Amino acid sequence: MSEHDPGPQPVRIHADIEREDRILAGLTARQAAILASAALVLWAAFAATRRLLPPAAFIAAAAPFAVAALALAVGRRDGLSLDRLLAAALRQARAPRRLVPAPEGVAPPPAWISLAAGARAGPLPAPLRLPATAISPDGVIVLGGDGTAVMAAASTVNLGLRTPAEQQALTAGFGRWLNSLQTGSTQILVRACRADLTAMASAIRARAAGLPHTALETAALGHAAFLEDLGRGRDLLARQVLVAVREPAPAAGAGGRSRSAALAGQRLTAAARALATAGIAVTALDGPAATAALAACCNPGAAAVHPAAPPGQVITAAPALALLPAERSWAG
Helix, strand or coil, rough: CCCCCCCCCCCCCCCCCCCCCECCCEEHHHHHHHHHHHHHHHHHHHHHHCCCCCCCHHHHHHHHHHHHHHHHHHHEEEEEHHHHHHHHHHHHCCCCCCCCCCCCCCCCCCCHHHHHHCCCCCCEECCCCCCCEEEEECCCCCCHCCCCCEEECCCCCHHHHCCHHHHHHHHHHHHHHHHHCCCEEEEEEECCCCCCCHHHHHHHHHHHCCCCCCCHHHHHHHHHHHHHHHHHHHHCCCEEEEEEEECCCCCCCHHHHHHHHHHHHHHHHHHHHHHHHHCCCCEEECCCHHHHHHHHHCCCCCCCCCCCCCCCCCCCCCHHHHHHHHHHHHHH
C-alpha cells in the first residue's frame, strides 16, 4: 500500500429504524402485553382455585402455560416473532384452498347440476385476491387501495476491483440515495434466476455468416456451440436486482391513481439519477417486462412466460398459423 493510499475507510451504517422500541425491562410493547395478559390469566386462575388446589399443584399445572407465554413473547424464528408466526399459521389454516380468478365473486352452480350429478356439491372456491389488480403498458402496477408501484432493473457493481477511494465514493453515493428515502416505500430484491443462453447462441449463429473472414465465422460458430453445450450440461444461474417503488393513493378515483403513478415514476427517476453516482444503472420496466418479472418471482422454476395479451384484445383458441394464408394473400 502506497503512502498516498489511505486504505479502507470506515462506513457509517445507520441503526435499524424498524426495530421496535423497548419500554419495560428490555421488552417491547407487544412482548409486555403478552406477558401481562398471561400473568393476569394465571392470577385469575389462582384466585379461583386457591381453595381447591395446593400452591405446589397449581404451580405444576400453570408452569407449561407460563413457559408457552414466555416463548410466545420472546421467541423468534426466521426473523419473526412467534406470535406473528402463530397468527400467520391460523390465517393459513382458515384460508380456502381452492381459489379462482373471479373479482366479481363466485356464483353457486345451478341446482340441476347437483341433481344430475347425483352427489352432494362440495364447497365453492373462493375468489383469488392478488395484490396487483392491473399492470399498464408503461409498467405502472395498480395495487388497489394500496396505491401504485413501478419496478426497475438495476445493475451491479464489483467493489472488489475498485481502489479503496473508489469503494468509498461508490458506497457514499449509495448511502446518499438511502438517506433520501423519506416518503413512500422502496424495496430492493436480489434474486437468483436461471440463465438461458439459447437466445445468445442463436444470435451469434445468425450473425456468423456476415463476418468478414471465415476464421471469424468458425470462431463464432464454435462459441455458439460452446454456449449451447454449457446450457445443456450446467445449471446456470444469473443474479437479478429489482427496485420497486410504491406510492400510496392520495385520493380515491382515477385522478388520485394518476397522481400516485406520476409520483412513483418521479421517485424512480430520482433513484436512477442518485444511483448513477454509485455506478449503478437503473432501467425502468414497461408493462410486459414488469409482468414477466412478477411471474418469474412468483414461480422461479418455471419457464419464461409468453407475452400476455394487451387489454381489449380478443383471445381465441385458433392457432396462429391459420392466419398466415390470408395475410400472405392480402400482402400480395
